[in-house]
Amino acid sequence: MRRIMGGRVLLAMLPLLFWGVVNAADNRVTVEPGQAYFMYHCETCHLPNGTGTKLLARRVGADKSLLVRRTDLVGDYVRAVVRNGVGGMPWFTRVEVTDAELEEIVNYLTRNNPR
Amino acid sequence: MAASSSRRADVAPRQLTRFLKAVAAEIGDEWVFDSATDVASYQDVFALGDPRLHSPAGAVAPLTAAQVQTIVRLANRFKVPLWTISRGKNFGYGGAAPVMRGVVILDLTRMKRIIDVDEKLAYCVIEPGVGFYDLHAYLRANGIRLWMSCLGNSLGSVIGNALEHGTGITPYADHAMNLCGMELVMPDGDIVRTGMGAMDDNPTWHLSRHGYGPGWEQMFTQSNFGVVTRAGMWLMPEPEGTLSMTMNADKPEDIRWIVDTLGELRTKRIITQATTVRNYMRWAALDSVRSDWYDGPGAMPDEVIERIRQKYGVGWWNINFRLYELPEVNDAHARFIEEKFKAVTDNRFEISRWRQGDPPALSGESLPGVGSMQMVNWAGGRGGHVGFSPVLPLNGELAFAQFDRTRVRMKEFGFDYYGSMYLWERAITVISQIFFDRDDAQMLERVHGLFRALIADAAQNGYGEYRTHIDFMDDVARSFAFNNHALLRWNEKLKDALDPNGILSPGKQGIWPARYREEA
Numbered sequence A: 001m002r003r004i005m006g007g008r009v010l011l012a013m014l015p016l017l018f019w020g021v022v023n024a025a026d027n028r029v030t031v032e033p034g035q036a037y038f039m040y041h042c043e044t045c046h047l048p049n050g051t052g053t054k055l056l057a058r059r060v061g062a063d064k065s066l067l068v069r070r071t072d073l074v075g076d077y078v079r080a081v082v083r084n085g086v087g088g089m090p091w092f093t094r095v096e097v098t099d100a101e102l103e104e105i106v107n108y109l110t111r112n113n114p115r
Numbered sequence B: 001m002a003a004s005s006s007r008r009a010d011v012a013p014r015q016l017t018r019f020l021k022a023v024a025a026e027i028g029d030e031w032v033f034d035s036a037t038d039v040a041s042y043q044d045v046f047a048l049g050d051p052r053l054h055s056p057a058g059a060v061a062p063l064t065a066a067q068v069q070t071i072v073r074l075a076n077r078f079k080v081p082l083w084t085i086s087r088g089k090n091f092g093y094g095g096a097a098p099v100m101r102g103v104v105i106l107d108l109t110r111m112k113r114i115i116d117v118d119e120k121l122a123y124c125v126i127e128p129g130v131g132f133y134d135l136h137a138y139l140r141a142n143g144i145r146l147w148m149s150c151l152g153n154s155l156g157s158v159i160g161n162a163l164e165h166g167t168g169i170t171p172y173a174d175h176a177m178n179l180c181g182m183e184l185v186m187p188d189g190d191i192v193r194t195g196m197g198a199m200d201d202n203p204t205w206h207l208s209r210h211g212y213g214p215g216w217e218q219m220f221t222q223s224n225f226g227v228v229t230r231a232g233m234w235l236m237p238e239p240e241g242t243l244s245m246t247m248n249a250d251k252p253e254d255i256r257w258i259v260d261t262l263g264e265l266r267t268k269r270i271i272t273q274a275t276t277v278r279n280y281m282r283w284a285a286l287d288s289v290r291s292d293w294y295d296g297p298g299a300m301p302d303e304v305i306e307r308i309r310q311k312y313g314v315g316w317w318n319i320n321f322r323l324y325e326l327p328e329v330n331d332a333h334a335r336f337i338e339e340k341f342k343a344v345t346d347n348r349f350e351i352s353r354w355r356q357g358d359p360p361a362l363s364g365e366s367l368p369g370v371g372s373m374q375m376v377n378w379a380g381g382r383g384g385h386v387g388f389s390p391v392l393p394l395n396g397e398l399a400f401a402q403f404d405r406t407r408v409r410m411k412e413f414g415f416d417y418y419g420s421m422y423l424w425e426r427a428i429t430v431i432s433q434i435f436f437d438r439d440d441a442q443m444l445e446r447v448h449g450l451f452r453a454l455i456a457d458a459a460q461n462g463y464g465e466y467r468t469h470i471d472f473m474d475d476v477a478r479s480f481a482f483n484n485h486a487l488l489r490w491n492e493k494l495k496d497a498l499d500p501n502g503i504l505s506p507g508k509q510g511i512w513p514a515r516y517r518e519e520a
């Protein structure tokens, strides 16, 4: 019998597809906290071919449809979308995606924005 | 009887504040919610009208069964009704939203422990916050060769879905039947373990469906008699092989021979999975929106349907199922199935096989996904859907008649027909999806009109729904009318005995506690 005690069933078991960054020096895959939360809460719809990606391709164009590649997402916009939903995207309660997790996700999705 | 959405919890603001404060003292401030944004986040994602009609007053999110006990006791003390959710992703049936506005959501999302997984006896013991993705990731990460039964929308909870009588499409598709051994917090705050679990440390709690004395478990599904804080779920051992069979049929009437032929194979347990038959709309809605095909009012005309079928190469009806376990047995069964179908149609099956050692992607394992969420956007705008799902005898003629009645009604109200049928061993669930634009008030009116007409049509033919949206829980409950609604009266008698303050999920499945019943 296997047990895991308490807490969230989270980082230990990252989902199927992987956005990890492979470190050239030692070939280790590293995952930022924001990336891990994104993978856990968002990725299933925002992978290539996910329902989020498909609908965004219709609304904002194919080149902007993949969130992890975006360089123009504004933090407050991401916060508003996650808390209120947008179009076909359901929103998230603060129990499911905590404020702290959302901040990590915002950091991750805006990491490539020009400064 | 008033519509369920017109009722409101009679909780004074001061009383609510005192309750939330008392809960916060026990579980921590950060897990008690009553801001406008938080309240809105528990409204129905696909509301069939003004979402505020089903708005809670707040939410509390415990981590442990002991905290659930505390909250239920405090709710009794302050007379604040609760609405239990596991993960609250009950999209199409109300999401996280309660039947009655003004209640406090008891959100079990944080109760995420996977307590045991036993590979040999093929079961797990989990808490209600464990999602399909969580359990799947855990099985994968630990190399456990057990298969789950997942959904078109797998964002929800394994236990929450099973408690709602949710279904998949595997031999373990009737999820409520996989539940074995529960722990419950009762309306008075007591904690009860069912079946063999009523004995301290009995190792068969999650292995034997029968304990000693009456079996209570199914009474806590689709009900408001208790809060499930953990449950055993049976899982499917990874099979030696699978064999997939696919066939299309050209005409709406073909559903007659499809259901009768598949039905016999289901009853004999040659086919062990919940077999689905779906119309062309599935392919269209998964890939496109309505305006890609047709912009006119009313249901799409036949020539548009023809174009859809051409584009995706699908039939009017589409059959797909798998055979599971020993490849040699699967082959023998497939031959038997082909013979049965040769007697009724010239169409032939497309067959593909998988066995241990072949690429796992071809196995047909049911994996968590959200692919079906795409369909919800069919009508345009901010999409939504609601399903109408009466249960019929497993009989082709009756299934055809139900399908045809529904199709005519949907056309009358201006909706495209989307049908899928789930074949069980002796019954069939005939599911019709109604897709709508959440912001089109006139369309939502039509949804309500259509839905009530469908409930009445089905009841007139002797059929009832297996599950329904929070807007229609009273309507469907009323359609179960034998002996002046004896079953509903019995449920309410039980409700009053177990939960005299009417704390747990008032109005769930039409079961109202005395305190709110008078308004009915």
Ligand SMILES: Cc1cc2nc3c(=O)[nH]c(=O)nc-3n(C[C@H](O)[C@H](O)[C@H](O)COP(=O)(O)OP(=O)(O)OC[C@H]3O[C@@H](n4cnc5c(N)ncnc54)[C@H](O)[C@@H]3O)c2cc1C
Pocket: B084, B085, B086, B087, B088, B089, B090, B091, B092, B095, B096, B108, B128, B150, B151, B152, B153, B155, B156, B157, B158, B159, B160, B161, B162, B163, B164, B165, B166, B167, B168, B220, B222, B223, B226, B227, B228, B229, B372, B373, B374, B375, B376, B505, B508
């Ligand atoms: C596109 C799409 C496809 C879908 N496909 C499917 C499908 O294939 N099969 C299917 O079954 N559903 C399907 N659904 C419906 C729904 O999304 C799922 O059934 C979902 O799993 C239900 O949400 P949940 O698991 O979070 O349960 P919850 O919303 O947490 O629970 C459902 C209900 O059960 C009761 N309940 C929950 N937890 C407890 C508890 N601990 N104690 C007592 N009572 C409790 C409550 O009344 C609650 O309202 C689909 C929905 C959409 C939009």
